[in-house]
Amino acid sequence: MREAFPCTACGACCRSLDGSPLLAALDRGDGVCRHLDEETNLCRIYDERPEICRVEDMHRHFADRFSWPEYVALNLRACAELHTRVY
Numbered sequence: 001m002r003e004a005f006p007c008t009a010c011g012a013c014c015r016s017l018d019g020s021p022l023l024a025a026l027d028r029g030d031g032v033c034r035h036l037d038e039e040t041n042l043c044r045i046y047d048e049r050p051e052i053c054r055v056e057d058m059h060r061h062f063a064d065r066f067s068w069p070e071y072v073a074l075n076l077r078a079c080a081e082l083h084t085r086v087y
């Protein structure tokens with residue numbers, strides 16, 4: 001079975017919505033998602049969050065180009081960049 005994506009729930013991605021039209025509907029206006037609980041860094045609509053927020057589900061759109069380990073590695077690199085930028 002495929003391993004889960006090792007998300008640390010740092011919240012950096014949910015605070016970096018500016019710059020992507022795909023995420024504009026979630027942006028409360030300053031790049032932070034309107035559904036992010038800023039106290040806990042957790043998503044308030046986790047079970048109903050859109051597909052674009054579901055890193056494991058999104059792999060199906062890239063599976064022809066990246067294996068799961070490659071996709072995880074690419075996303076973790078993005079996580080590290082976002083974490084540096086936000087915090």
Ligand code: SF4
Pocket residue numbers: 006007008009010011012013014055078079080082083
């Ligand atoms: S930036 Fe990466 S590690 Fe942090 S919450 Fe988002 S997916 Fe998880």
Ligand code: SF4
Pocket residue numbers: 013014026033034035036037042043044045046049050053
């Ligand atoms: S809907 Fe939830 S998971 Fe998606 S960006 Fe907003 S807080 Fe993050």
